Amino acid sequence: MVMNKGIGLRAMGRKEPTRRSVIAGCAAAALTMLAPTNLMAQEWPSRPIELVVPFAPGGGTDLLARALADELSKQFKVPVQVVNRAGGGGVVGFEEIKSAKPDGHTLGILTAQIITANLRGVMQTSYKDFAPVAMLSIDYAGLSVQADAKWKTLAEFLDDAKASPGTITVGNGSQGGSFHMLARNLEEAAGVQVKHVPFDGGPAAIVQLLGGHIDSTINGITETLPYIQSGQLRMLAVSGPKRYPELPDVPTSGELGYPLDIATWRGVGMPKDTPPEIVAKISDAVATAAKADTFLAAMKKIGANVEYMNSSEFSEYLAKQEEIYKKIF
Amino acid sequence: MTDALTNLMNGFGHALTLDALLFCLIGVTIGTLVGVLPGIGTLAAISLILPLTYYVEPLLALIMLSGIFYGTQYGGSITAILLNLPGEPSTAITCLDAHPMAKKGRAGAALFIAAIASFVGGSLALVLLICFTPYLAGLALQFSSADYFALILFCLIGASMLGLGSPLKGFCMVAIGLLIGMVGTDVTTGQARFTLGIPSLLDGIDLTAMLMGLFGVSEVVSTYLNDDDTPPPKNVTLRSLIPTRQEAREAAMPTLRGSGLGSFIGLLPGMGATLGTFLAYSFEKRISSHPEKFGKGTIEGIAAPEACNNATVQASFIPMLGIGIPSGAVMAVLMGAMMVHGIQPGPLMMIQHPDVFWGVVASMWVGNVMLLILNIPLIGLWVRLLSVPSSILSPVVLLMLCIGVYSVNNNVFDIYTMMIFGVIGYICTSFGYSSALLILGVILSPILEEHLRRSLLISNGDYFVFLQGPISATFIVMSVLVLALSLRGGVSAMILKRRNARIIDE
Known part of the structure; x- marks a missing residue:
C-alpha cells in the first residue's frame, strides 16, 4: 500500500542538465563530501x-x-x-x-x-x-498471579517475598528484557528478592502461570488481559503513571509506594x-x-x-x- | 457436542461464501507454491503476505493466512519426493523413503500417497479441533517445563536409537545437532554463546539456511560429483501414478497412527511438526515386519510422517485459538494478524468472535479438500520435472535456494551458512550419517536446554524434579526403556559377532 504513493517523487520536477549545472553538480558533490549536512537538507x-x-x-x-x-x-x-x-x-x-x-x-x-x-x-x-x-509509544506491564492464589494485594505478595527471599517465582519474557528488568526494579524498590524465571517470550510465561508451574508473572497488560477478564488470573498492580483503563480496580505500583519506570x-x-x-x-x-x-x-x-x-x-x-x-x- | 455441530454449520456458512472460497483458494495455492519453492519457508511467506491482509476482513485474512500455512506442508513434500529437497524441516524425514521411491520410478505413487496421507492427517486433527478445542486446550497447561524436557528427551532418544541406520551414528548426529543448536543467545542468561562476534549468529544458525544446505545444496553437489544421470522414466502412464492396491493397504495404518501422533504433538506449544514426523517414522520402523526396507523406498515411511506432519499443523491451532498460545513462530505471526484485526485469540475468542473461530475451522477442511483436488491432477506434471536433465535442473535449484534463503532475512550471511552446511551435508550423507537427525538435534536443542534449565531453576537444582510429576516420570521411564532395548540389541549383536569370530578362530 505504501508503494503506491510514489507519484509524488516524479512530480518533484527534475531540471534538464546543462553543462553549468553539471559542473556545479560536481562541485556540489565535492562539497557534499566535506560538509554533507547543508546541501542535502535542502533537497530532502x-x-x-x-x-x-x-x-x-x-x-x-x-x-x-x-x-x-x-x-x-x-x-x-x-x-x-x-x-x-x-x-x-x-x-x-x-x-x-x-x-x-x-x-x-x-x-x-x-x-x-x-x-x-x-x-x-x-x-x-x-x-x-x-x-x-x-x-x-510506551507500554506498561502488570504483575499477575493465579486467581486462587493466596496473595490478594501487592503488599501481601511483597510481604511473603520478604519473609522467604528468593523463593517466589516470577516469570518474564526474556532475561534482560523489560519484564525482567521491571521485576528487578520492584525488588530494588521494595527491598525484596524473588526468583526470576525467564521464558521464550511473555505469552509462554502466562501459560506456565495458568498451569500453576510458576507463582506469578510480570507481563504485558494487553497479553494478560483476556485471562484477567476470564477470571483465571488476578493482576496485583500495573506499572506506569496511571491505571489501565480496562482494569480500573488494579492499582498502579506508584500508588502503592513503588514508582517503577521501566516499560x-x-x-x-x-x-x-x-x-x-x-x-x-x-x-x-x-x-x-x-x-x-x-x-x-x-x-x-x-x-x-x-x-x-x-x-x-x-x-x-x-x-x-x-x-x-x-x-x- | 450438538452445540459444536450447530456452530460448525454456521462456520461452514461463513467458509462457503464466494469470498471465503476465493481467499481460501488463493491461500492454499500460494502455500503449495511456497512449499514447492525451496528456501522460502512458511514463516517468510506468511510474514511477507501479512501486511497485505491488513485491509481485508479479519475472517478472510485468517482463512487465507492459515491456508498458506497448511498449504506449504503439502507443497513441501513435493520437492522432498522429487528432488530430495525438503521445502520445510518437517518434510526432511519424508525424503528418506520418498526419494528412493522416486528413483525407482514410483514418484507418482509416492506423491499420491503423500497427498492422501496429508489429507487424512489434516482431516482427523480437524475433527479433534472441532470437538475438543475447549477441553484439549487445557492439556497444554498441564505440561510443566520438567514434562517438556522429559518429552523432548524421549523423542531424541527414540529417534536416534530406533530410526535411521546405525544407532551409534544416529546418536552422534543428534549430539552434534544439539551442540550446533547452542549457538546464539542463551535464553536463561541472555549471554551470547559461540557467536564469534557475528551479530547474525545471535539468534542461532538460521534453520532454513541450514536445512537448504544439508539437503538441497548437498544433493546438487552429489548429483554433480556422482554424475548419475539415471535416465528418468520416459512415459508417465496413469497407472504408474496410482499406488498399487498393496501399497494402499500398507499405507492405511501408518497414516492413522501418524495422524494420532501428530494431533498430540500439535497440542503442545513449541514442539513443532518436525519432532512428530521423526517419532512417527521411527515408530513405524520399530513395529514394521520389514524394518530393513526403510530408507530404501517403503510406503509406510512416507505415509506416517506426512500424515503426522499435517495433523500437527492443524492441531497446533488448538492451543492458539483455545488459550491464545502460539505453538511456534508461524502461529505467533498468525496471532499477530488476528490482533491487528482486534481479535485476541484465547479463552474468550470462541465467545466473542464465534463466527471467526468456526469460520476459520470450517475453511480449513474446505482448504484441505482444495489441496487434494489441486495436488492429485498435478502429480503427472510434477513427475515430468524429473525428466529435466540434472545439468539444467541443478543450477536452477541452486539459484532458487540462494534467492529463497536470502529473501527470508535479507541477510547474505544466510547464503554462506547454506553453502557451508551443503558441504557438511554431502560429507555426512556420503559416510552414512543422517542429516535429518542433525536437523532434529538443532531444532530441539534450544527448547531442550531451556526447559532443563528452567525446571532446575524452579527446583533449586534438584534433579529429582523430573521423576516427581507423573507426565515427566512416564517419559523418563520410557526413555530409559528404549535406551535399554537398543543397548540390548547392540550388545547381543556384539556378542554374536564375537562368538562367530571365535568359531572362525577355532
Whole structure:
C-alpha cells in the first residue's frame, strides 16, 4: 500500500542538465563530501525513505512501524518503506540504522534493547550512536498471579517475598528484557528478592502461570488481559503513571509506594550524523502522525499506548533509562 | 457436542461464501507454491503476505493466512519426493523413503500417497479441533517445563536409537545437532554463546539456511560429483501414478497412527511438526515386519510422517485459538494478524468472535479438500520435472535456494551458512550419517536446554524434579526403556559377532 504513493517523487520536477549545472553538480558533490549536512537538507526527501524495523513482520513493533510509515508517506509525499531486519534481538537492525547513510532517508524503530543489548555486551552500539527523533509509544506491564492464589494485594505478595527471599517465582519474557528488568526494579524498590524465571517470550510465561508451574508473572497488560477478564488470573498492580483503563480496580505500583519506570517503549531514531533540520522535520511529522485517527485506531487494535516525545525529550528519557538499567543490571 | 455441530454449520456458512472460497483458494495455492519453492519457508511467506491482509476482513485474512500455512506442508513434500529437497524441516524425514521411491520410478505413487496421507492427517486433527478445542486446550497447561524436557528427551532418544541406520551414528548426529543448536543467545542468561562476534549468529544458525544446505545444496553437489544421470522414466502412464492396491493397504495404518501422533504433538506449544514426523517414522520402523526396507523406498515411511506432519499443523491451532498460545513462530505471526484485526485469540475468542473461530475451522477442511483436488491432477506434471536433465535442473535449484534463503532475512550471511552446511551435508550423507537427525538435534536443542534449565531453576537444582510429576516420570521411564532395548540389541549383536569370530578362530 505504501508503494503506491510514489507519484509524488516524479512530480518533484527534475531540471534538464546543462553543462553549468553539471559542473556545479560536481562541485556540489565535492562539497557534499566535506560538509554533507547543508546541501542535502535542502533537497530532502529526494528519494523513498526506508523505515528499518529490527524485528520480524507481524509483531507489535512491526505493526506500529507500518502504521507510522503510512502516515509519514502521506506527509512527505514520498513512499516510506518498512524494511524488516530481524536478528539478534534487534541488534542486526540497530546496527543497520546506525551505519546507514546519514542523509535523512533511513529511519528506524528503537526499543529498550538498544540500552539492554549494549549493557549486556552483545552490542557495541549504544543509544548515543543514534539521533533520537521521537518517542511513539510506551507500554506498561502488570504483575499477575493465579486467581486462587493466596496473595490478594501487592503488599501481601511483597510481604511473603520478604519473609522467604528468593523463593517466589516470577516469570518474564526474556532475561534482560523489560519484564525482567521491571521485576528487578520492584525488588530494588521494595527491598525484596524473588526468583526470576525467564521464558521464550511473555505469552509462554502466562501459560506456565495458568498451569500453576510458576507463582506469578510480570507481563504485558494487553497479553494478560483476556485471562484477567476470564477470571483465571488476578493482576496485583500495573506499572506506569496511571491505571489501565480496562482494569480500573488494579492499582498502579506508584500508588502503592513503588514508582517503577521501566516499560516497553518504541521510538524513532536515525543515524547520528543526520542533519538536525531533517531530524526536527521528521520529529514534527511523527507528532502529527501520533495524533492521526488512522494511526490511533491501528495502535488501539494492537493494544499499544501512544505517547509522543520530541527529540530532546526522547533523548532525556533515554539517558534516564540507561541510569535505571545500569543500577539493576 | 450438538452445540459444536450447530456452530460448525454456521462456520461452514461463513467458509462457503464466494469470498471465503476465493481467499481460501488463493491461500492454499500460494502455500503449495511456497512449499514447492525451496528456501522460502512458511514463516517468510506468511510474514511477507501479512501486511497485505491488513485491509481485508479479519475472517478472510485468517482463512487465507492459515491456508498458506497448511498449504506449504503439502507443497513441501513435493520437492522432498522429487528432488530430495525438503521445502520445510518437517518434510526432511519424508525424503528418506520418498526419494528412493522416486528413483525407482514410483514418484507418482509416492506423491499420491503423500497427498492422501496429508489429507487424512489434516482431516482427523480437524475433527479433534472441532470437538475438543475447549477441553484439549487445557492439556497444554498441564505440561510443566520438567514434562517438556522429559518429552523432548524421549523423542531424541527414540529417534536416534530406533530410526535411521546405525544407532551409534544416529546418536552422534543428534549430539552434534544439539551442540550446533547452542549457538546464539542463551535464553536463561541472555549471554551470547559461540557467536564469534557475528551479530547474525545471535539468534542461532538460521534453520532454513541450514536445512537448504544439508539437503538441497548437498544433493546438487552429489548429483554433480556422482554424475548419475539415471535416465528418468520416459512415459508417465496413469497407472504408474496410482499406488498399487498393496501399497494402499500398507499405507492405511501408518497414516492413522501418524495422524494420532501428530494431533498430540500439535497440542503442545513449541514442539513443532518436525519432532512428530521423526517419532512417527521411527515408530513405524520399530513395529514394521520389514524394518530393513526403510530408507530404501517403503510406503509406510512416507505415509506416517506426512500424515503426522499435517495433523500437527492443524492441531497446533488448538492451543492458539483455545488459550491464545502460539505453538511456534508461524502461529505467533498468525496471532499477530488476528490482533491487528482486534481479535485476541484465547479463552474468550470462541465467545466473542464465534463466527471467526468456526469460520476459520470450517475453511480449513474446505482448504484441505482444495489441496487434494489441486495436488492429485498435478502429480503427472510434477513427475515430468524429473525428466529435466540434472545439468539444467541443478543450477536452477541452486539459484532458487540462494534467492529463497536470502529473501527470508535479507541477510547474505544466510547464503554462506547454506553453502557451508551443503558441504557438511554431502560429507555426512556420503559416510552414512543422517542429516535429518542433525536437523532434529538443532531444532530441539534450544527448547531442550531451556526447559532443563528452567525446571532446575524452579527446583533449586534438584534433579529429582523430573521423576516427581507423573507426565515427566512416564517419559523418563520410557526413555530409559528404549535406551535399554537398543543397548540390548547392540550388545547381543556384539556378542554374536564375537562368538562367530571365535568359531572362525577355532
